[in-house]
Amino acid sequence: MKNVAKCDIWCELQNLVNHRVFERKLRPKPSG
Incomplete structure (x- = not known):
């Protein structure tokens, strides 16, 4: 299950x- 958690992150x-x-x-580019 550790691999699953790492994959989620x-x-x-x-x-x-x-x-x-x-x-x-x-x-x-931001307006302004």
């Missing part, structure tokens, strides 16, 4: 990074 980190990259692509 890794998946969450990957999701956070992907989300940031996606947002950066949508909004390359």
Whole structure:
């Protein structure tokens, strides 16, 4: 079960990074 927990943490980190990259692509530069 340790591997599952580690995978969950890794998946969450990957999701956070992907989300940031996606947002950066949508909004390359902040307005203002």
